[in-house]
Amino acid sequence: MEQAVIWTIPFLALAVILEMTVSFVRKRKSYRTNDTLANLSQGLISQLVGVCTPLLQIGIYAMVFSALGHQVDSPFWHSWYGIALAVVMFDFCEYWLHRVGHEVAICWAAHVVHHQSEELNICTALRQESQNALLGWPFYLPLAIAGVPPVMFGFVLLGVQYYQIWAHTEQIGKIAWLDGVLTTPSNHRVHHAVNDCYLDRNYGGLFILWDRLFGTYAAETEPCVFGTRSPVRSFNPLRAITQVYGALARDAWYTQRWQDKLRVLLMPPGWRPDDVAQRFPQPPFDLHREQYDPPASAAARAAAVVLFLTTAVGCGFFLWDAEAMDMSARILWTALLITGLCGVGWLLESGAGAAAQRNDAPRLPGGLSPHE
Numbered sequence: 390m391e392q393a394v395i396w397t398i399p400f401l402a403l404a405v406i407l408e409m410t411v412s413f414v415r416k417r418k419s420y421r422t423n424d425t426l427a428n429l430s431q432g433l434i435s436q437l438v439g440v441c442t443p444l445l446q447i448g449i450y451a452m453v454f455s456a457l458g459h460q461v462d463s464p465f466w467h468s469w470y471g472i473a474l475a476v477v478m479f480d481f482c483e484y485w486l487h488r489v490g491h492e493v494a495i496c497w498a499a500h501v502v503h504h505q506s507e508e509l510n511i512c513t514a515l516r517q518e519s520q521n522a523l524l525g526w527p528f529y530l531p532l533a534i535a536g537v538p539p540v541m542f543g544f545v546l547l548g549v550q551y552y553q554i555w556a557h558t559e560q561i562g563k564i565a566w567l568d569g570v571l572t573t574p575s576n577h578r579v580h581h582a583v584n585d586c587y588l589d590r591n592y593g594g595l596f597i598l599w600d601r602l603f604g605t606y607a608a609e610t611e612p613c614v615f616g617t618r619s620p621v622r623s624f625n626p627l628r629a630i631t632q633v634y635g636a637l638a639r640d641a642w643y644t645q646r647w648q649d650k651l652r653v654l655l656m657p658p659g660w661r662p663d664d665v666a667q668r669f670p671q672p673p674f675d676l677h678r679e680q681y682d683p684p685a686s687a688a689a690r691a692a693a694v695v696l697f698l699t700t701a702v703g704c705g706f707f708l709w710d711a712e713a714m715d716m717s718a719r720i721l722w723t724a725l726l727i728t729g730l731c732g733v734g735w736l737l738e739s740g741a742g743a744a745a746q747r748n749d750a751p752r753l754p755g756g757l758s759p760h761e
Contacts, residue, residue, distance in 0.1 A: 427624040430730040432515035437723040440711040445522040453533040484599040486528040487592040497658040498633035507616040514557035582613035625734040693736035700729035
């Protein structure tokens with residue numbers, strides 16, 4: 390599957406170049422070097438972690454499929470109507486995984502990385518979470534139980550995920566009747582926005598019909614502001630990944646009631662025990678806050694680009710050959726490549742401006758989410 394992802398890179402690059410060109414012509418700046426490199430770094434990390442967690446990525450699914458005695462080559466799932474049913478079933482499961490990822494705090498901690506960018510573009514779509522497989526695999530087991538072969542499941546997963554890429558853009562407006570059926574750019578802008586009227590809306594991956602059916606749909610009615618309500622204010626990929634986990638751990642540590650230590654993890658994001666909320670009050674959310682865009686020297690930016698490209702090439706060679714490596718080699722290469730991507734983040738924040746912007750941000754002991 391990693392090789393299939395690599396084959397799509399030229400097409401993704403062309404899509405990014407096209408979007409950049411359109412945004413430049415329209416004078417709608419939607420790309421920043423630091424934000425783009427941070428997004429792509431998270432996407433690479435998600436692929437690296439994936440080759441180190443094959444049991445969670447597809448292994449458990451395949452074991453459940455085999456344990457139930459399904460025929461791998463069942464002709465039904467190779468027919469057009471079988472493939473269509475698999476896509477609908479997958480998207481239904483994806484809706485509930487995505488919804489739980491926003492409405493349960495510990496699951497939001499895994500998903501938040503995808504929402505941390507304060508821009509919305511194709512590179513934002515590639516900013517994938519690296520820990521979602523740890524909590525997400527049970528949601529897809531109904532497909533294994535129904536008999537969808539693991540190979541078919543993998544292709545459907547890739548197909549739905551690649552469909553969603555085009556929905557991450559500000560360059561395409563509303564599309565008449567299509568907005569009422571599929572996840573389109575307008576619908577997905579709402580999902581990524583932190584405006585009050587847009588929170589917890591439009592979870593659908595392929596079909597927006599699930600949101601209409603289960604009461605989570607919202608139309609785009611006002612300009613969208615992107616990011617999270619407690620921005621990470623860092624381009625360090627590990628800081629971004631651990632941001633909400635750290636906040637939940639601090640709230641769980643400081644609260645006195647044992648029940649609340651568990652509820653911190655299972656309640657909706659933003660919920661905090663009364664004793665912690667009183668001891669560590671949070672400042673009000675400001676929709677018009679300044680974006681995190683610290684100044685950096687031309688040399689630092691150039692070095693970050695060179696280091697990223699070098700590391701990305703290394704990731705490509707590693708992902709291409711990963712299946713032939715034992716697990717210890719995979720883990721070693723993953724650690725080395727992630728270190729390189731952390732170096733990219735460090736270079737982007739090497740100027741004094743980054744520290745100043747972080748110091749100006751409110752220091753919150755817990756409850757980091759787009760939900761207040």
